[in-house]
Amino acid sequence: MPVRNSAPVGAPTWIDLASSDVERSQAFYREVFGWTFDSAGPEYGGYLTALKDGRPVGGLMFNDPQWNSPDGWTTYLHTADAQTSLDNALAAGAISCGAPVMEIKDKGWMGMLSDPSGAFIGLWQPTGHRGFELVNEHGAPVYFQWTGRDYCTALKFYHDVFGWSIESVSDTDEFRYSTANFDGEALLGLMDGSAFLPEGQPSTWSFFLGADDVDKTVQVVLDNGGSVVRDAEDTPYGRLAAVADCTGAGFNLSSLQ
CATH class of the missing domain: 3.10.180.10 (2,3-Dihydroxybiphenyl 1,2-Dioxygenase, domain 1)
Structure with missing residues (x-):
């Protein structure tokens, strides 16, 4: 654990x-x-x-x-x-x-x-509350992501204010992405959404919860009144899906590697 x-x-x-x-x-x-x-x-x-x-x-x-x-x-x-x-x-x-x-x-x-x-x-x-204590397990946080059109602005802002150590993963118009590394581990990413987000749409923060089986978890989400925002798909970073819960709050699912 x-x-x-x-x-x-x-x-x-x-x-x-x-x-x-x-x-x-x-x-x-x-x-x-x-x-x-x-x-x-x-x-x-x-x-x-x-x-x-x-x-x-x-x-x-x-x-x-x-x-x-x-x-x-x-x-x-x-x-x-x-x-x-x-x-x-x-x-x-x-x-x-x-x-x-x-x-x-x-x-x-x-x-x-x-x-x-x-x-x-x-x-x-x-002070007394340390935050989430379980990670990289089914139902626990795995990863975090900022997505927006103002990619370069975000990189500078978070570097300057929070001291992030930022590493570029890809820098093409099709896929522009960086990670922020803490003690050598990439705990979050920043994605340039210019290619697919409409003009004027605010940037967002999202997170991924671990799933022992992403497809089965998507079905359980649906069975309990949730919805699918983006179907499960295999990626270089594992099998991922985007869903919303029973009142419309969105989050992502990630396979556990």
């Missing part, structure tokens, strides 16, 4: 879902990945921690209509100082989400922003 104590600084460290139907979402992820859920209690607004084999893999909370946003997942980057990271990001062209850095009692400090290309991303400075 690939268990980790913490993510490298600058790398993804947590994911959570804002759902308009928390009970239905719990049932979905329980059936698809075998997740169990632990409530933080009313002190934390009923926030739920999703567990796989007893280890945290993500969070779940109610998507308040006042937020005026569709159900969806948020990725958080590990920072040693959320306020400094937010200040540096804004100075480098990020867009403020209007909320200050907030302390989550006994857990950590949280910040939110949109990068200069419009991709929404969270910041997490851990």
Whole structure:
């Protein structure tokens, strides 16, 4: 079981879902990945921690209509100082989400922003909550990806603000892609979407959850009210698929290599 104590600084460290139907979402992820859920209690607004084999893999909370946003997942980057990271990001062209850095009692400090290309991303400075502890297993995070048209802007932004060590994988008009490496391991990628994304579409962050059998997991997603965004296909990086859960929140599936 690939268990980790913490993510490298600058790398993804947590994911959570804002759902308009928390009970239905719990049932979905329980059936698809075998997740169990632990409530933080009313002190934390009923926030739920999703567990796989007893280890945290993500969070779940109610998507308040006042937020005026569709159900969806948020990725958080590990920072040693959320306020400094937010200040540096804004100075480098990020867009403020209007909320200050907030302390989550006994857990950590949280910040939110949109990068200069419009991709929404969270910041997490851990104190008591270290982030997801299980990786590269069925139902646990495997990989993260930024996709957008402002590829060069994103490369510079994340390098300057978060100190990423970026390596180009391909640099053609058909496929332009880089990875960010932490301690020699590529934990995330940045894809140039200029060839297929419509003009004006904001960039996005997405993630991949491991699947013992991608095709079977896609079917379980469908059986539990989810949908397929992109059919399963073999790639040089494994068998991949893009799906959405029972309330429309998207995520990706990846075979385990």
